[in-house]
Amino acid sequence: MNCRSEVLEVSVEGRQVEEAMLAVLHTILLHRSTGKFHYKKEGTYSIGTVGTQDVDCDFIDFTFVRVSADELDRVIRKAVAEFKDALGNSGSDGMGQISLEFYQKKKSRWPFSDECIPWEVWSIKVNVVNLANEQERQICREKVGEKLGEKVINIVEVINRHDYLPKMPTQSEVDNVFDTSLKDVQPYLYKITYQITDSLGTSVSTTMRRLIKDTLAL
Amino acid sequence: MDSDLSSQDRKDLDKFIKFFALKTVQIIVQARLGEKISTCSSSSPTGSDWFNLAIKDIPEVTHEAKKALAGQLPGIGRSMCVEISLKTSEGDSMELETWCLEMNEKCDKDIKVSYTVYNRLSLLLKSLLAITRVTPAYKLSRKQGHDYVILYRIYFGDVQLTGLGEGFQSVRVGVVGTPIGTITLSCAYRTNLALMSSRQFERTGPIMGIIIDHFVERPFTNMAHMHPCSYRTPGEDEGGTYAGIEDSQEVCTTSFSTSPPSQCVCTVSQAHFKTPKPALMATLKVPLMGLGVSQQLYSSRLSYQTPALGTVDLCHPTAFTAGAHPHQMVVPGKEGGVPQVPAQPNHGTAAEHGRIPSFPNGQSPLPAQPTSCVFLCLQVHPPPSPAPSSPLQGSLHSNSSSHSGGQPQDDFVMVDFKPAFSKDDLLPMDLGTFYREFQNPPQLASLSIDVSAQSMAEDLDSLPEKLAIYEKNIDEFDAFVDTLQ
Numbered sequence: 001m002n003c004r005s006e007v008l009e010v011s012v013e014g015r016q017v018e019e020a021m022l023a024v025l026h027t028i029l030l031h032r033s034t035g036k037f038h039y040k041k042e043g044t045y046s047i048g049t050v051g052t053q054d055v056d057c058d059f060i061d062f063t064f065v066r067v068s069a070d071e072l073d074r075v076i077r078k079a080v081a082e083f084k085d086a087l088g089n090s091g092s093d094g095m096g097q098i099s100l101e102f103y104q105k106k107k108s109r110w111p112f113s114d115e116c117i118p119w120e121v122w123s124i125k126v127n128v129v130n131l132a133n134e135q136e137r138q139i140c141r142e143k144v145g146e147k148l149g150e151k152v153i154n155i156v157e158v159i160n161r162h163d164y165l166p167k168m169p170t171q172s173e174v175d176n177v178f179d180t181s182l183k184d185v186q187p188y189l190y191k192i193t194y195q196i197t198d199s200l201g202t203s204v205s206t207t208m209r210r211l212i213k214d215t216l217a218l
Numbered sequence: 219m220d221s222d223l224s225s226q227d228r229k230d231l232d233k234f235i236k237f238f239a240l241k242t243v244q245i246i247v248q249a250r251l252g253e254k255i256s257t258c259s260s261s262s263p264t265g266s267d268w269f270n271l272a273i274k275d276i277p278e279v280t281h282e283a284k285k286a287l288a289g290q291l292p293g294i295g296r297s298m299c300v301e302i303s304l305k306t307s308e309g310d311s312m313e314l315e316t317w318c319l320e321m322n323e324k325c326d327k328d329i330k331v332s333y334t335v336y337n338r339l340s341l342l343l344k345s346l347l348a349i350t351r352v353t354p355a356y357k358l359s360r361k362q363g364h365d366y367v368i369l370y371r372i373y374f375g376d377v378q379l380t381g382l383g384e385g386f387q388s389v390r391v392g393v394v395g396t397p398i399g400t401i402t403l404s405c406a407y408r409t410n411l412a413l414m415s416s417r418q419f420e421r422t423g424p425i426m427g428i429i430i431d432h433f434v435e436r437p438f439t440n441m442a443h444m445h446p447c448s449y450r451t452p453g454e455d456e457g458g459t460y461a462g463i464e465d466s467q468e469v470c471t472t473s474f475s476t477s478p479p480s481q482c483v484c485t486v487s488q489a490h491f492k493t494p495k496p497a498l499m500a501t502l503k504v505p506l507m508g509l510g511v512s513q514q515l516y517s518s519r520l521s522y523q524t525p526a527l528g529t530v531d532l533c534h535p536t537a538f539t540a541g542a543h544p545h546q547m548v549v550p551g552k553e554g555g556v557p558q559v560p561a562q563p564n565h566g567t568a569a570e571h572g573r574i575p576s577f578p579n580g581q582s583p584l585p586a587q588p589t590s591c592v593f594l595c596l597q598v599h600p601p602p603s604p605a606p607s608s609p610l611q612g613s614l615h616s617n618s619s620s621h622s623g624g625q626p627q628d629d630f631v632m633v634d635f636k637p638a639f640s641k642d643d644l645l646p647m648d649l650g651t652f653y654r655e656f657q658n659p660p661q662l663a664s665l666s667i668d669v670s671a672q673s674m675a676e677d678l679d680s681l682p683e684k685l686a687i688y689e690k691n692i693d694e695f696d697a698f699v700d701t702l703q
Contacts, residue, residue: 031348152349159392
């Protein structure tokens with residue numbers, strides 16, 4: 001089974017980075033979260049209810065929908081804030097990429113650790129632009145709002161292809177497929193990573209890897 | 219085809235489709251109420267949340283949807299549509315979008331009804347939640363209130379998209395295959411926001427009495443019979459079951475099985491509770507908003523639209539009253555007039571313009587509104603240069619005389635506008651035009667790169683000559699230096 005990979009690109013102003021990332025990530029997670037599973041006898045289970053809420057962006061003319069799960073929101077906001085700080089501190093031209101990867105765990109025998117097999121990866125490439133005056137910022141507010149709308153439509157299009165989804169697990173396997181740590185909702189197991197592209201166009205992580213390889217080669 | 223489906227599966231599928239249709243309508247209408255929606259997650263299944271999503275049921279909306287369905291289900295050739303339109307305080311209306319729930323003949327016989335179809339329908343509802351915030355009508359609905367309201371209409375049968383104007387766009391929310399056909403949910407939305415009206419100025423009242431009361435909140439004087447939305451939660455019902463419509467709501471307590479599909483368990487139970495007395499809802503609008511703010515924000519939103527809209531140039535960004543707008547538009551009414559909207563004394567009116575009203579209260583239709591000027595200032599065509607300032611009344615009357623012949627094909631009338639506190643003796647233009655014109659002044663000539671580059675080039679060219687002169691007079695320079703020492 002190949003991992004499905006989707007790439008989205010956005011160009012935003014510095015102060016819009018956080019909200020744009022939250023909008024995209026929450027839209028994806030809305031579709032990749034279910035209610036909490038309650039297993040019963042005879043291998044049946046019932047599913048809790050997922051609430052939703054509208055979030056207005058302050059710096060973008062846009063409103064997005066997220067699941068009503070404050071814990072999940074906190075986790076996503078923390079990851080996005082780290083990404084934004086890394087973008088700001090990198091001294092690069094303001095290009096980076098944040099990835100949301102959904103994976104399944106495959107139990108391995110001892111002494112090997114569990115394997116994480118991704119089945120869907122969403123990569124959001126961000127390009128930060130600098131604007132000169134308030135009029136440009138106003139135009140950017142609306143433009144980015146429209147672009148995010150297009151991204152939401154793209155996301156919905158991909159989701160509704162109904163491609164591979166992990167099978168619904170038994171009670172013993174549920175932690176290999178879903179993140180059961182939250183109390184309100186149950187998203188598929190996911191991880192968020194990011195990388196900042198330096199001005200040479202190479203990612204910092206690639207440069208580090210090369211450095212280490214070169215050092216070891218001596 | 220159907221014989222492959224067990225009767226239990228068929229019953230379940232019909233139920234899923236029915237409640238999917240009802241929830242679709244709820245999501246769409248609630249997304250156009252003009253306020254942010256928020257529902258809570260619940261880790262324990264309550265049994266009443268279809269598709270495991272917390273979507274409130276506005277009773278009036280459910281009633282309208284059930285009335286439109288009239289006991290049928292969306293099926294092949296029978297689409298359920300929710301039409302969203304905008305109605306101004308003067309009575310002009312414009313269709314903004316039409317959401318269509320359709321079914322085609324492509325069947326997926328192998329799909330499991332009570333598991334896969336159910337989960338995919340749930341996913342489709344989530345997609346609908348996301349997409350309803352993305353279409354242009356969402357922003358308009360968030361700004362509704364004093365100047366315009368958003369209405370909805372549900373109908374069943376053939377999809378009607380002609381009211382959306384030219385160049386409307388479509389977005390597909392998603393599809394779900396079922397053993398009896400493929401369910402498709404999509405939205406067609408208007409891109410041409412020019413409000414056209416066939417009601418010409420000869421029917422307009424005097425302009426003067428309407429314009430200049432800036433910053434005074436005027437109620438919807440023509441909309442006395444439309445009221446703010448006051449939908450009732452189940453706890454506030456007036457008692458009594460609703461006659462004629464099934465008065466039991468089926469509760470979904472769906473269990474799923476992780477065992478092989480043949481052992482799939484799905485229990486759906488019925489619970490009986492009273493539905494509130496039906497109240498026909500049309501106007502789902504929030505309490506009145508600050509006029510100046512809403513107009514300014516609205517104008518800024520729509521001043522930068524996609525090329526499909528053409529150059530949408532709104533009137534000046536200063537605040538202005540509901541009655542006075544620089545750009546007038548004429549709206550082609552349906553059937554040659556304002557769509558008849560039935561009157562409604564206590565609640566909102568039914569958003570069933572175009573349908574023959576028949577209400578329990580026996581209300582008469584709303585009479586055509588005499589109108590002064592249409593207040594939504596949107597023009598699709600490039601604006602001409604700003605007209606010289608002239609009294610608003612004068613220009614309106616002069617334009618109205620040219621239109622008194624009743625030319626329904628004219629797009630709009632340019633009317634110059636004089637905002638409050640502006641003087642036109644020093645500069646013959648108003649604040650908005652001044653702001654636009656002087657917002658991006660040209661760069662100073664002395665700072666331009668060409669000039670400096672040119673002078674540098676000239677300097678470089680003259681250097682050899684200067685050096686030659688200095689070399690020739692080198693003795694003089696040496697003597698001069700000696701005198702200094």
